Amino acid sequence: MPFVLSLLVLAFSVVTLIDIITRQDWQVKHLPKFGWIILAIVIPIVGGIAWWAAGREYPERPARAPRSEPLRAPSIRIVDDRRMEGRSTEQQLADLEREIEADRLRAEIARRKAERGEA
Structure with a gap:
């Protein structure tokens, strides 16, 4: 022993x-x-x-969503390919990058509102 x-x-x-x-x-x-x-x-x-x-410094745990809020399904975007006709690949990629950046900014705004407790 x-x-x-x-x-x-x-x-x-x-x-x-x-x-x-x-x-x-x-x-x-x-x-x-x-x-x-x-x-x-x-x-x-x-x-x-x-x-x-x-x-020792422990890593921060991510904040958990309150149980009262239902889980939301991710939004689905339907792409209309007709608007892409006649545009070069570079133009289409630039449009896609602008959309991604706009989505990222919207998510950041929503996250900051949630941190402040705004609806």
């Missing part, structure tokens, strides 16, 4: 040290990276727990 406990502590320490070392400097909080390494080596269990609880 003590052998298994020792292996678990060793594995926890190694995983903690690898995580500290592979983090970018901006992903480390409260102490410099070298300070966390020293803490994890000198006091393995306490240092590891402190690192996982307070030392």
Whole structure:
């Protein structure tokens, strides 16, 4: 039993040290990276727990939509090929790029309105 406990502590320490070392400097909080390494080596269990609880920067979770809002199907656009007659490929691509940019801007406006709580 003590052998298994020792292996678990060793594995926890190694995983903690690898995580500290592979983090970018901006992903480390409260102490410099070298300070966390020293803490994890000198006091393995306490240092590891402190690192996982307070030392590392976790990625932000995407905001979830409230349950009261129903899921919406993506809008479907029907393209009328007749309007493309007589236009060069370059002109058609330029039109398509303008439409994509307009859709991106509309989505950005809707996202910002949703963040502010506007309807």
